[in-house]
Amino acid sequence: MTAANTEPNKNLTGRVALVTGASRGIGKAIAAELLARGARVTITARKPEPLAEAVRDLLAGAGEGAEVLAVAGNAGDGDSRRDAVAQTVEKFGSLDILVNNTGINPVYGSLMDADLDGVKKIFDTNVVATLGFVQEAFHAWMGEHGGAVVNLASVAGLRSTGVIAAYGASKAALIRLTEELAWQLGPSIRVNAVAPGVVKTKFAEALVAEGEEKAASVYPMKRLGTPEDVASLVGFLVSDESSWITGETIRVDGGLLATGGL
DSSP states (O other), X not given: OOGGGSSOOOTTTTOEEEESSOSSHHHHHHHHHXXXXXXXXEEEESOHHHHHHHHHHHHHHSOTTOOEEEEEOOTTOHHHHHHHHHHHHHHHSOOOEEEEOOOOOOOOSOGGGOOHHHHHHHHIIIIIHHHHHHHHHIIIIIHHHOEEEEXXXXXXXXXXXXXXHHHHHHHHHHHHHHHHHHHHHTTTEEEEXXXXXXXXXXXXXXXXXXXXXXXXXXXXXXXXXXXXXXXXXHHHHTXXXXXXXXXOEEEESTTGGGGTOO
């Protein structure tokens, strides 16, 4: 059970979080987790309508006094990133937590047949935009006051897949970026990553096309992940419970990589 499903753990009371790509799936679950832990939260996504629906759901599931700000925009656009950070600081007075959840994967299959424009878009959204958000958060608040950053990587960034190769390469770059940022921004800013296996979201539907039971059979835990599985780990990593953890990429993969396969 996560903090979002039990008595709220208020260890983030007074802190402000920005979660990107949070209109559904893992990002939305992370926002719910941080709200349950007492944070005030800004969520971003490209489309205003799903974002507004996510705000309604989050507030309905949160306790009295919860605050959620929605800022629509494309993570790949510098002005949108700057606007999301600026609105967060203006409304809530700080930005203590940044969760870079936005990620795309429009390219499948062999890299020899990959559309290079699609590959560029993957890296621009999954890696460059993440760095852009960290830069904006640093200059707007964290550089002076400190904070915690969590980047959403993937087990595909730790092991070759042959199927989502361009995506995996971008997540490997994100893992390396996480380590570099942790070194450069410490001690006042901690930077970590989480690497999920297949999680039951719309984003992962193509990876379970042959059925959830078959997809889950290779996992020691014999089930796929849920957004809440990832969210609870993120909640821990941005809290003081993990105050001596930085530069790490922590797998939340049901034991998949422990089998030696992917």
